[in-house]
Amino acid sequence: MSKNVLSKADLIQEVLERTEGLTKKAVSEVIAATLETITDSVAKGDEVNVIGFGKFSQSQRAARKGRNPSTGAEIDIPAATLPKFTAGKAFKDKVNA
Structure with missing residues (x-):
């Protein structure tokens, strides 16, 4: 496709x-x-809710441990605030039609 x-x-x-x-x-x-x-x-x-389309909001990601893929050394990955989109029912229905 x-x-x-x-x-x-x-x-x-x-x-x-x-x-x-x-x-x-x-x-x-x-x-x-x-x-x-x-x-x-x-x-x-703030959240932005467009009825039938979806909701835009923030999502929090906690701090965590990670690994440097080159060296294998453990690293600290800081907490982050990310944008998030949740599709509304009408949008989901149209995509799945």
């Missing part, structure tokens, strides 16, 4: 084709503002 990759430019073009009366610049600005708002909100520790 070959996969197509939808770039930001492709996303802008898809939205432009599905909407009437919007310019490419306006669509680009709306997408940029949406992504920036989601990023800023999650960075502050």
